[in-house]
Amino acid sequence: MSNKVRVQTKLNxxxxxxxxEPRQSLLEVLRxxxxxxxxxxxxxxxxxxxxxxxxNGVLVNSCLVLAVEADGAEVTxxxxxxxxxxxxxxxxKFLEHAALQCGICTPGFIVSAKAxxxxxxxxxxxxxxxxxxxxxxRCTGYDKIVRAVLDAADSxxxxxxxx
Amino acid sequence: MQAFxxxxxxxxxxxxxxxxxxxxxxxxxxxxxxxxxxxxxxxRQAKLVIDVKGLAETSRIDYAPGKGLTFGAAVxxxxxxxxxxxxxxxxxxxxxxxxxGGVQIQGRAxxxxxxxxxxxxxxxxPALIAHSAIAVIxxxxxxxxxxxxxxxxxxxxxxxxxxEFLVSLRVPAxxxxxxxxxxxxxxxxxxxIAVVGVGxxxxxxxxRTTFVAARIALGAVAPTPLYVAEAGASLVGKKxxxxxxxxxxxxxxxxxxxxxxxxxxxxxxxxxSAVMTRRTLEKAIARAKAA
Numbered sequence: 001m002s003n004k005v006r007v008q009t010k011l012n013x014x015x016x017x018x019x020x021e022p023r024q025s026l027l028e029v030l031r032x033x034x035x036x037x038x039x040x041x042x043x044x045x046x047x048x049x050x051x052x053x054x055x056n057g058v059l060v061n062s063c064l065v066l067a068v069e070a071d072g073a074e075v076t077x078x079x080x081x082x083x084x085x086x087x088x089x090x091x092x093k094f095l096e097h098a099a100l101q102c103g104i105c106t107p108g109f110i111v112s113a114k115a116x117x118x119x120x121x122x123x124x125x126x127x128x129x130x131x132x133x134x135x136x137x138r139c140t141g142y143d144k145i146v147r148a149v150l151d152a153a154d155s156x157x158x159x160x161x162x163x
Numbered sequence: 164m165q166a167f168x169x170x171x172x173x174x175x176x177x178x179x180x181x182x183x184x185x186x187x188x189x190x191x192x193x194x195x196x197x198x199x200x201x202x203x204x205x206x207r208q209a210k211l212v213i214d215v216k217g218l219a220e221t222s223r224i225d226y227a228p229g230k231g232l233t234f235g236a237a238v239x240x241x242x243x244x245x246x247x248x249x250x251x252x253x254x255x256x257x258x259x260x261x262x263x264g265g266v267q268i269q270g271r272a273x274x275x276x277x278x279x280x281x282x283x284x285x286x287x288x289p290a291l292i293a294h295s296a297i298a299v300i301x302x303x304x305x306x307x308x309x310x311x312x313x314x315x316x317x318x319x320x321x322x323x324x325x326x327e328f329l330v331s332l333r334v335p336a337x338x339x340x341x342x343x344x345x346x347x348x349x350x351x352x353x354x355x356i357a358v359v360g361v362g363x364x365x366x367x368x369x370x371r372t373t374f375v376a377a378r379i380a381l382g383a384v385a386p387t388p389l390y391v392a393e394a395g396a397s398l399v400g401k402k403x404x405x406x407x408x409x410x411x412x413x414x415x416x417x418x419x420x421x422x423x424x425x426x427x428x429x430x431x432x433x434x435x436s437a438v439m440t441r442r443t444l445e446k447a448i449a450r451a452k453a454a
Contacts, residue, residue, distance in 0.1 A: 005169065021166065022166075022167055022168055022169035022212065023164040023165060023166050023167055023202075024164075025164070025199070044203065045200045045203070045204075046196055046200060046264065046267075046268060047354075049265065049267060052267055055270075058239075058241065058270040058271075059266055059267045059270050060267050060270050060271050061196075061267050061268070061271075063199075064194075064195050064196050064199050064200070064268075064271060065195065065199075065271070066169065066192075066195065066199070066212070066214075068169050068171075069195075069214065069216075071171075112266070112267065115266070116266075130353060131265075131266050132265075133265050133266075133352075133353040133354050134264060134265020134266055134267050134268060134354060135265070
């Protein structure tokens with residue numbers, strides 16, 4: 001067994017330090033060490049997007065990042081998407097559009113959609129569908145998810161989140 | 164996942180010496196989208212994982228119009244297509260960079276890693292070959308350069324010797340009248356592995372009516388990405404025409420030696436080799452004319 005390594009991150013806006021074995025993925029540490037269980041383990045091989053987080057401004061599968069690689073990085077998980085106790089417009093629109101059933105894929109979709117809207121505030125439907133192609137949902141069939149994201153992009157509240 | 168040690172390397176020499184000491188027990192990590200899956204599934208073994216993303220040489224992008232492009236082997240795809248100048252100058256590379264996995268894979272995965280993974284179906288390799296890319300390799304006896312078409316020697320196996328690793332990729336500046344494209348056939352709209360992929364580039368003369376040069380490479384039709392020099396050569400000096408394109412496509416098809424697997428039969432892939440070569444050439448030609 002390898003020795004644990006000290007890792008310092010900025011996690012959802014807070015300085016967070018943890019110990020990780022080199023073989024542990026960021027996803028494992030988020031869930032099992034830091035108790036942030038919003039990111040889900042779906043496929044654990046980069047296909048499903050349920051574990052997506054934003055690392056240094058870039059959307060990544062946290063199952064394909066070693067926790068030790070996050071040393072010095074800024075990481076945003078689904079737990080860091082809401083704003084001072086208020087749901088993020090994306091979260092509100094997912095509820096309004098009933099864009100989920102079992103909910104396992106939902107954190108990943110919302111984190112992906114957040115990364116999309118950060119980069120492309122006014123995406124076309126095609127752009128939304130292509131951007132979310134790395135997120136799999138086996139319940140709802142995507143349409144409500146796409147509508148929720150497009151509606152969130154149009155929402156005046158979203159503008160306020162950028163202020 | 165199996166236990167291993169992790170080093171964030173800080174120089175090319177450090178990587179070379181760690182690789183030389185540890186042999187095949189050491190693995191180079193850049194984006195990790197192939198390596199971490201392989202380690203988790205036990206398809207690769209490692210005692211030591213060497214993260215090379217901290218090196219200036221593997222993470223830089225140098226581009227100057229007329230001089231060409233050098234980008235580090237650990238540069239993730241998104242950094243290439245987010246650069247408008249590079250995206251415009253290297254359209255074949257951009258076709259590949261934008262369809263390797265989804266956005267979250269492109270945020271980590273590098274073309275260098277895609278090349279070192281040496282999958283016969285890798286999307287970036289035919290595109291790199293079409294753009295005449297050169298692999299820059301560091302090793303115990305210094306640096307050497309290998310054309311990308313010679314880099315892969317078998318499925319999952321490369322030219323890299325003990326102690327060597329891929330540092331960067333060097334892509335020449337496109338000549339006037341240059342156009343390139345990469346297209347793949349998949350049964351879905353995205354997020355799939357190529358049944359057949361084709362990278363092609365053409366250089367047209369000043370009037371944009373005659374081929375001056377052309378390069379064609381196919382993926383997923385041989386044990387390694389397949390550069391078909393004679394298909395490109397057949398176009399040189401000819402007028403741009405459906406017949407010339409068809410002939411090049413036939414030559415590419417003849418060179419293809421696909422197998423049957425879960426993604427398609429050998430017969431279907433053989434058929435696709437001609438179809439996809441034609442379509443890719445047409446796209447490259449359209450871009451050359453628009454350039």
